[in-house]
Amino acid sequence: MNDETLKQQIVEALQQDCETLPAHLRSRLNQARQQALEAATADARHHRWLRYGLPAGLATACTLVLALWLGQPDVPTSATPTASTALQAEDLQLLAEPTDLELIEDLEFYAWLEQVDDGTS
Amino acid sequence: MESARDDSDSQARMRLDRFLAGAEARAFRMARLATRNDEEALDIVQDAMLGFARRYASKPEEEWPPLFHTVLNSRILDWHRKQKVRRRWRVFFQRDDDEADPLEQAPDLHETGPAGELEQDQCQQVVQQALAALPPRQRQAFLLRNWEGYSVAETARIMGCGEGSVKTHLSRALKALREQLQELNHE
Numbered sequence: 001m002n003d004e005t006l007k008q009q010i011v012e013a014l015q016q017d018c019e020t021l022p023a024h025l026r027s028r029l030n031q032a033r034q035q036a037l038e039a040a041t042a043d044a045r046h047h048r049w050l051r052y053g054l055p056a057g058l059a060t061a062c063t064l065v066l067a068l069w070l071g072q073p074d075v076p077t078s079a080t081p082t083a084s085t086a087l088q089a090e091d092l093q094l095l096a097e098p099t100d101l102e103l104i105e106d107l108e109f110y111a112w113l114e115q116v117d118d119g120t121s
Numbered sequence: 122m123e124s125a126r127d128d129s130d131s132q133a134r135m136r137l138d139r140f141l142a143g144a145e146a147r148a149f150r151m152a153r154l155a156t157r158n159d160e161e162a163l164d165i166v167q168d169a170m171l172g173f174a175r176r177y178a179s180k181p182e183e184e185w186p187p188l189f190h191t192v193l194n195s196r197i198l199d200w201h202r203k204q205k206v207r208r209r210w211r212v213f214f215q216r217d218d219d220e221a222d223p224l225e226q227a228p229d230l231h232e233t234g235p236a237g238e239l240e241q242d243q244c245q246q247v248v249q250q251a252l253a254a255l256p257p258r259q260r261q262a263f264l265l266r267n268w269e270g271y272s273v274a275e276t277a278r279i280m281g282c283g284e285g286s287v288k289t290h291l292s293r294a295l296k297a298l299r300e301q302l303q304e305l306n307h308e
Contacts, residue, residue, distance in 0.1 A: 001299075003295055006295070006298065006299060006302070007267045007295070009248070010248050010251075010252070010267070010268075010298065011267055011268050013244050013245045013247075013248035013249075014147075014150060014245075014248065014252075014264075014268055016245060017150060017245045017249070018146040018147055018149075018150050019146075021146050021149070021150075025149065025159065025163070026146075028163050029145045029146065029149060029163070029166065030142075032145070032163065032166060032167035032170055032171075033138065033141045033142060033145060033170055035167065035170075035171065036137075036141060036167075036170035036171045036173070036174040036175075037134055037137060037138055037141075037174065039171055039174055039175055040134070040137060040174035040175060040178040041130065041134055043174075043175050043178075044130065044133070044178070044179065047179075
């Protein structure tokens with residue numbers, strides 16, 4: 001028997017064996033194939049989302065942030081602080097100074113003093 | 122736009138389904154020759170199909186067959202490696218035990234067939250035994266080249282070795298098969 005005939009004989013035997021594969025094995029192979037197909041479909045969707053959905057989402061988010069930032073009402077940036085900010089700064093300064101702890105303790109007295117001053121002026 | 126995408130998805134799925142359906146029985150047979158066990162062979166084929174579908178389904182269709190066989194071949198080699206490690210541990214723990222490898226002793230589930238097809242079954246069995254007795258890389262080279270019909274260069278690429286190695290594997294496989302078949306036919 002020459003090499004070609006030998007190869008042919010082997011291949012034919014293998015082919016016949018595949019054609020007569022028992023039903024339970026065919027069914028198991030079919031199940032395995034369906035799982036592979038499901039995985040491929042899910043992965044394709046995931047890749048599509050990563051390729052198109054993610055950049056689109058990021059672009060939308062950037063546009064939104066930009067619109068909000070540009071749409072903000074103009075805040076006056078004058079060199080002199082407004083009355084309220086000046087008062088807040090004064091309060092903070094008072095609280096920060098350790099020497100004025102007595103003032104905090106007698107806060108009620110100073111509040112009364114202020115009322116009295118307002119009444120007389 | 123969404124329906125066009127769905128159509129394209131379902132067409133891609135159908136193409137992949139057709140390809141895998143055409144390859145699965147031969148892949149199973151190839152894995153079974155290596156493992157001599159249906160369950161192990163099914164696991165290998167399932168793993169190969171999953172790996173292929175996940176990694177290469179988006180590649181052009183004409184590239185699928187060699188890619189699928191590359192994945193399958195790698196899974197079969199992994200199985201051999203694991204078996205080698207298991208065997209080593211078994212030898213280590215059962216040095217005094219003369220127990221033979223259970224895989225070698227496992228009955229062939231395809232051993233019996235209907236009486237009318239006895240001759241055909243015997244021929245298939247003899248071929249399977251001869252192929253199963255080959256060293257893994259010789260068997261893979263023989264099956265990929267002669268059964269799947271890949272060229273020597275393609276077989277080398279799938280097996281991750283040089284063309285010279287494939288030619289050596291093929292020539293040794295053929296020599297061994299001839300001897301094995303003659304021996305088995307005489308028994």
